Amino acid sequence: MVPTIATSTGPVLVVGSGLLGASIGLGLRHLGVDVHVRDSSPTTEAVAQDIGAGRSVRAARAAHEEVPEPALVVVAAPPDVVAELVVEALAEHTDAVVLDIASVKGPILDAVRAAGADLTRYVGTHPMAGREKSGPVAARGELFTSMPWVICPGPETGARAVAAAKNLAVDLGATITVMEPVEHDETVALISHLPQVMSSLLASRLQETPPHHLSLAGQGLRDTTRIAGSDPGLWVQILSANARPVVASLHEVREDIDRLIATLENPEASGARLDIAQLMAEGNAGQARIPGKHGGAPRAFATLTVAVDDTPGQIARLLTEIGEIGVNLEDMRLEHSPGQPVGLVTASVEPSRHAELVDELQQRGWKVVQ
Template sequence: MNPTHLTGPILVLGSGLLGASIGLGLRAHGIDVVVSDPSPSAQAVAVDIGAGRALDAAQDLSPELVVVAAPPDVTASVVAGALQRYPSAVVVDIASVKVAVATELAEILGPDRQGMLERYVGTHPMAGREKSGPVAALGELFNSMPWVLCPSDVSSKHAVKVAHALAIDLNAVVFRFTPDEHDAAVALVSHLPQVMSSLVASRLQETPPHALSLAGNGLRDVTRIAASDPALWVQILGANAPKLLEIMQDVRADLDRLINTLRAPTAPGARLDLAQLMAEGNAGQTRIPGKHGGPAQQYTWLTVLVDDKPGQIARLLTEIGHIGVNVEDLRMDHSAGLQVGMVEISVLPSKRARLVEDLTERGWKVIL
């Protein structure tokens, strides 16, 4: 049976990272994809990498679906234009904010064109990379990633079905939220981490190089997403400011509490307050869904030293596979000043002792 649900053609308006990745993913299923972008060079790159064929202005295109992959500040106007130009097409957008887009769209269409909203569904694929543009696109970008559908009260069943099919064809995991629920959720799980990462990374601007040489995975993990595109995040944060502001005010209260405690760290109750703050973080972290989106599960970590040369990590993972232990997660660091890599392996607690023993017998240096 054909694994896809869409038949095409699919018109993708916007050939940045997400738009081009959608094109690549659909083209992998043999679906006819047409791409269009205000930037001729971006559109040309998307076509060159196989994300679709270029939109011909003279062509009488009748798309099954129009995917608006435009920046958040112009998403509503592009959606409105697509609804008017392609009267038989379902139109979805993939902007990371939903209430602001829906509100602006209703204002643009006006009361005489509200019927068009039956063909519109707001969506948001929770996937991306620090890199931007079509050159960073991946057809597998959405595999097993959440894809949120936010239909309005007037979205037709057909429109919702087509939007759902898009996510399924790209191997995403579909969730359904109201626009308000979506914006509240992403403010916490996406926008807050971005802000906190950027704030921490900004403290490094004047840090002496010798101090940064001590940085390990903790700092890298916290600041990884600080490399994201500033222009895009200005739009996202501005559009979802009310939801994010509520959370940031709570964070400020926590910071004030911590600052007051650290002013007198040996005062009665200070150590208890610090321990409670850390415990609250532990409790929150355990609520993050675990592997494959299932219930959170506690894993244990061990570190294996590897020579910093080609093929060593592959050999390590192959031997772990031969031992019969599944790697739940993996991260890597390097020893400062030495040609040695430190591979941190996450496994089920019940498998740890056996893995340590078997790797040691095979000549690997395991740090407990």
């Protein structure tokens, strides 16, 4: 892939060498782009250089090498320092386009505007990608492939800045969505920040739970608490910066919880069971609107569950054989039977291939749970 004009006509400086910053560096270096990385932590910056995400600014200066003037500066720092770093970059690199990739957009734009910086060369963006691991050692050049990358120009943003942001996203394989900053913040409050809060609140209920009770936990608890393992320090910054729309969503959730509590306090009352069913059905309706892997409206797939011995290589063998059969996996989930040396792989496939896949796997010796 040949990089587009925004990243091929001049060097790129990535400020912040954590997971996302280093992943951007890796992706651009793979395309042959000249990338320098800078981080407040010398160690993090050095690790980013060691993995190939770009040349360390510190190392270059220590070797008395010239650090070329960037055409594009990507600020990939924690949310609470992004605005300050954007303002610094605009002042230091007077011809460069500067963009940030923080998960909140409105407050950063307001702070940059209040500082009197040149907003024509600045645009806020948000790649909707990440991993449960953090730091440059977790970086992947393909992290953004097929993932949404939201671009949020303000009223003062120039066409050159918007084009640079779009080209960067395209270079890294992302799909572009353009939103106003306020619309973005309200959207991520519901689809990203609220799920984090709900997962953390649920997981917090488990702190005093006896271990032998937790041993009964199934995949439902694991699914709903998976993201509760996220970095608390980062989420303090995100929730503080986007508090208003998050609070609005929490008020709506509180109304539903109050409604359910009132119903369950008298479950034999007239209409109580109907109200419970209605609440569950509303959840069904909302969940059904989440797009499938191909985007757009979700599609209905057939599922099958295969019992897999909990030994090295078994899942890889199962996936290989499904590929040999010629069936495409639309989704897959793995869960373990507590205390048992077996795992359960639930696969989603096109309904027209379901029966064929079940028959083929059984013939190959796999135990398909119908």
